[in-house]
Amino acid sequence: MHILHLTALLFLFAGECLVHALTVTPLVTLQDLTALRAQNNYYSSGFTAVTILSSQDAGENGGNLFVAQGKTGQADDGGVYIVDAASVVWERSFSGPVNVLWYGADPTGAAASTTAFNQTINYAMANNADVVVPAGHYVLNQGLQLPSKISMNGEGAVTLDFAQLMTGSAITIGEVDSYYYNAGFPLVDEFQQGKLSNMLIIGSNVSNGIFLHGASVTYATPFYTLEKLDIKFFKIGVVIGQQTWLNGLFSCAIQQYSEYGLYVSDEGNEGEDISVYNSAIFNANNANAIGAYIDRGRSTLSDVNFYGTSFDYNGGPGLVVASGQARFFGCHFEGDLSVSVESEGYAEFFGCWFRIDYGFDITGGQTNFFGGYLPTINTMNITSGTTVNIVDRQT
Ligand SMILES: *[C@@H]1O[C@H](CO)[C@@H](O)[C@H](O)[C@H]1NC(C)=O
Ligand SMILES: *[C@@H]1O[C@H](CO)[C@@H](O)[C@H](O)[C@H]1NC(C)=O
Ligand SMILES: *[C@@H]1O[C@H](CO)[C@@H](O)[C@H](O)[C@H]1NC(C)=O
16 A cells, blocks of 8 residues: 555655756755845756745745846846846746845844835836835835836834934836836736735825825826825825725824824815725824825815724814815714814714714805714804804714
8 A cells, every 4th residue: 555655655746856957957955145146157058947045035826936138238127037147047937026135125123224225126127027025124215106007015013214314205106107107117007906005104294205196198097006105203104195086095003193194185076086095194293293184276176085984182173174075984083173164175974973072163165064963063063154064973
């Protein structure tokens, strides 16, 4: 019984080897990319594939096998294309997303990973790939530019640490398309949606967090999703700029901001909806800071919708609708905050729950409350001439 079994296994094993021999033969094993770059005669001696051992270069989706593709003119890009001392181009063999570790990102946080992230994003843009960030603490000392079609997703516990960044935004999405366009990359497909997900992103308290910016190039308007992000220690947590379409924040937490948690800037175009789902904006660093500021301008077709989102804050305005339309479904406003709807604002609250200390300040065109829990009705500060409808209120 045992002998028969063993024979069968040997037969299978021999079959496996034959299959590999017919495809690629990784006969050479090297420690790292530096050793590969130093080679000057592998390819001329007949070797077409090498395996790189170091953990930095390994990873998921294969990724540690390099194959000589005979490409000429391809520069060494730091992670996927490696050029050796004989000018032979070795290309990393993988499927799926491109991994920041391949470009030398440091998950221990000891060294800055800015160049590695930038090179990974450049590869992703040119090859229509997504980016994966494995668990770790990555120090980034300059802002990252992310094209709107690229997804960058954390796997496991990922921290992007921008504590050394003193100006600008930690991650700018969208605006960079004009940069990539000018650099000769293909135009962004406007229907292709990117996503940033599953990360803790921390700042210096003086720079901004994520800036979703509309692109100046036609067809490069970002449809972007932010999902499961914990964004903290920024001047403004998330800025949603002009010409941004159908963006969604899903299950994000924005906290310890010093000016605004979420800032939706003006001049939305018709049909540009922004939605925030199951998120939380709370715990400002500064008593004058505003949880969410909506300033969507004149367009009556540009909506900002919040679903199941909570606002909880120590010391100042939780929500200001300065202009444009904002709707709130099943949201929760709690703590020492106020809500205000200003003269060009239009706000509707459906089934929302308010337990706030500073009441409402309504100087806007129209504010409607449908259902919900509104105990502080007496403290509402309603400018004469504004329309406030309250239907089925509970106390
Ligand atoms: C990222 O890469 C682009 C193109 O190579 C370069 O122009 C830009 O300065 C880089 N940014 C950083 C932060 O390294
Ligand atoms: C930002 O402020 C918080 C306190 O709210 C502090 O814990 C954190 O260390 C600050 N970060 C920097 C980089 O100064
Ligand atoms: C009502 O409005 C007045 C004048 O703008 C302001 O001083 C006061 O704080 C407001 N009260 C509430 C409850 O918002």
